Amino acid sequence: xxxxxxxxxxxxxxxxxxxxxxxxxxxxxxxxxxxxxxxxxxxxxxxxxxxxxxxxxxxxxxxxxxxxxxxxxxxxxxxxxxxxxxxxxxxxxxxxxxxxxxxxxxxxxxxxxxxxxxxxxxxxxxxxxxxxxxxxxxxxxxxxxxxxxxxxxxxxxxxxxxxx
Amino acid sequence: xxxxxxxxxxxxxxxxxxxxxxxxxxxxxxxxxxxxxxxxxxxxxxxxxxxxxxxxxxxxxxxxxxxxxxxxxxxxxxxxxxxxxxxxxxxxxxxxxxxxxxxxxxxxxxxxxxxxxxxxxxxxxxxxxxxxxxxxxxxxxxxxxxxxxxxxxxxxxxxxxxxxxxxxxxxxxxxxxxxxxxxxxxxxxxxxxxxxxxxxxxxxxxxxxxxxxxxxxxxxxxxxxxxxxxxxxxxxxxxxxxxxxxxxxxxxxxxxxxxxxxxxxxxxxxxxxxxxxxxxxxxxxxxxxxxxxxxxxxxxxxxxxxxxxxxxxxxxxxxxxxxxxxxxxxxxxxxxxxxxxxxxxxxxxxxxxxxxxxxxxxxxxxxxxxxxxxxx
Numbered sequence: 206x207x208x209x210x211x212x213x214x215x216x217x218x219x220x221x222x223x224x225x226x227x228x229x230x231x232x233x234x235x236x237x238x239x240x241x242x243x244x245x246x247x248x249x250x251x252x253x254x255x256x257x258x259x260x261x262x263x264x265x266x267x268x269x270x271x272x273x274x275x276x277x278x279x280x281x282x283x284x285x286x287x288x289x290x291x292x293x294x295x296x297x298x299x300x301x302x303x304x305x306x307x308x309x310x311x312x313x314x315x316x317x318x319x320x321x322x323x324x325x326x327x328x329x330x331x332x333x334x335x336x337x338x339x340x341x342x343x344x345x346x347x348x349x350x351x352x353x354x355x356x357x358x359x360x361x362x363x364x365x366x367x368x369x
Numbered sequence: 370x371x372x373x374x375x376x377x378x379x380x381x382x383x384x385x386x387x388x389x390x391x392x393x394x395x396x397x398x399x400x401x402x403x404x405x406x407x408x409x410x411x412x413x414x415x416x417x418x419x420x421x422x423x424x425x426x427x428x429x430x431x432x433x434x435x436x437x438x439x440x441x442x443x444x445x446x447x448x449x450x451x452x453x454x455x456x457x458x459x460x461x462x463x464x465x466x467x468x469x470x471x472x473x474x475x476x477x478x479x480x481x482x483x484x485x486x487x488x489x490x491x492x493x494x495x496x497x498x499x500x501x502x503x504x505x506x507x508x509x510x511x512x513x514x515x516x517x518x519x520x521x522x523x524x525x526x527x528x529x530x531x532x533x534x535x536x537x538x539x540x541x542x543x544x545x546x547x548x549x550x551x552x553x554x555x556x557x558x559x560x561x562x563x564x565x566x567x568x569x570x571x572x573x574x575x576x577x578x579x580x581x582x583x584x585x586x587x588x589x590x591x592x593x594x595x596x597x598x599x600x601x602x603x604x605x606x607x608x609x610x611x612x613x614x615x616x617x618x619x620x621x622x623x624x625x626x627x628x629x630x631x632x633x634x635x636x637x638x639x640x641x642x643x644x645x646x647x648x649x650x651x652x653x654x655x656x657x658x659x660x661x662x663x664x665x666x667x668x669x670x671x672x673x674x675x676x677x678x679x680x681x682x683x684x685x686x687x688x689x690x691x692x693x694x695x696x697x698x699x700x701x702x703x704x705x706x707x708x709x710x711x712x713x714x715x716x717x718x719x720x721x722x723x724x725x726x727x728x729x730x731x732x733x734x735x736x737x738x739x740x741x742x743x744x745x
Contacts, residue, residue, distance in 0.1 A: 234448075234451075234513060238451070238506075238510070241506070257490065257491070257492050258492055258495070261492050261495045261496055261499045262495070262499075264499040264502070264503065265495065265498055265499040265502055268502070268503060269499060269501075269502025269503055269505070269535075270502060270532060270535075273502075273505050273506070273509065273528050273532055274532070276509050276513075276528070277509075277525065277528050277529070280509070280512075280513055280521060280524065280525060281525070331491060332491065332492060332552055
């Protein structure tokens with residue numbers, strides 16, 4: 206077995222564990238920190254798939270910026286413990302999880318062999334390749350996404366500046 | 370194979386050793402330096418045999434020993450695991466950043482060509498920003514796990530400040546990345562080995578004859594970016610004038626008020642390691658890294674045509690020496706700044722970050738882009 210395949214399985218198991226911790230931990234700060242760990246492990250997966258740029262951006266944006274803001278809000282509101290879960294939500298959530306699991310099982314059992322979890326091409330995730338595809342083939346979606354972000358920023362400023 | 374691993378391990382050990390020791394020495398320099406600035410004697414109990422310099426040995430050995438043998442107190446209502454994790458994260462992120470900073474060009478030993486840099490990532494500068502953004506967790510977690518209102522306030526201030534200044538810091542180096550066309554720090558350092566006259570077009574004869582003899586260091590190409598980067602980097606290290614997360618007069622000691630013993634030492638050493646890393650980044654991005662002006666791989670080539678050839682080992686030693694001198698200089702500059710200016714008010718910190726540094730950094734990117742297109 207290749208070393209990178211072993212890394213993939215180790216990281217995946219840890220990823221599933223931390224994701225379960227996000228759902229089942231009772232302290233909100235612990236949940237948020239487990240989510241940080243999960244996002245970091247996803248970044249490691251990107252690194253093993255020869256996409257260091259995406260991996261580092263994952264750490265930079267999700268683990269380093271968005272989750273800090275999450276923690277920021279949690280610390281401000283300081284909820285000591287979660288309320289007991291409502292039975293209706295519990296049921297609906299279980300149903301959704303079952304449907305997803307069924308779909309995934311159907312996909313996995315269609316007879317095809319599982320793909321190799323390790324990407325083949327080394328140049329695939331380099332900053333040059335990423336920039337080339339972003340600014341040539343996918344320039345329109347890229348610009349639309351940036352306009353969307355700009356709208357969100359302007360909206361946030363307008364909401365924050367609204368007179369009481 | 371074994372030799373390759375050995376070389377990487379040796380480089381990693383060397384860099385870690387240098388950064389940690391420089392951090393320790395800075396602790397002493399800060400005491401003696403602040404005394405020098407404020408016209409005091411400072412830390413005079415630590416001299417052995419009447420030699421003031423022995424205080425340095427004392428700071429490097431006696432201080433850590435004392436820290437490590439003190440009681441490690443965890444607040445009873447606090448979170449024990451996170452209280453321990455926080456200083457580890459603060460020190461870890463401060464130490465691993467130096468991995469991508471090159472401290473020399475290549476060292477040729479027989480057949481082997483050793484790149485004097487621990488990890489040569491093609492996304493080096495992004496790696497630094499990613500690790501720096503994880504550094505916030507040391508403060509946030511430590512503040513929350515202490516179960517203390519003062520430390521929580523410090524943590525909230527720290528996270529808001531660090532996220533704000535990360536944006537300005539990231540944008541301020543875009544100009545350098547555009548000029549050298551790479552994210553690799555070793556390539557940026559190599560790119561600064563040319564002269565400005567080699568970068569200018571034929572038509573700019575006046576500029577060529579006046580400033581053409583200068584080496585193409587970042588400071589000459591991007592002076593505004595250096596000021597922005599320096600300010601943002603000082604804010605990231607959370608020292609005066611940006612030490613709002615600690616602010617003794619308001620928050621006792623901010624996010625590490627509930628820390629003692631070895632864990633406090635980790636926060637303390639992490640702060641000094643951050644200073645060293647910031648100095649290393651300033652050197653690499655704006656002051657030529659390991660470059661000595663006019664020193665090529667075989668010796669000096671002065672712009673007036675003179676040539677002094679040097680042996681390879683001499684060149685490498687000069688480069689590593691130059692890098693060390695520059696890093697120490699920027700460490701000293703940060704200490705000088707800490708003891709010379711008063712603390713900002715919190716709204717001033719936020720206004721400076723978002724309303725001055727960020728627009729100036731954006732302007733710098735636009736102007737740099739226009740100039741690059743004009744030069745081509």
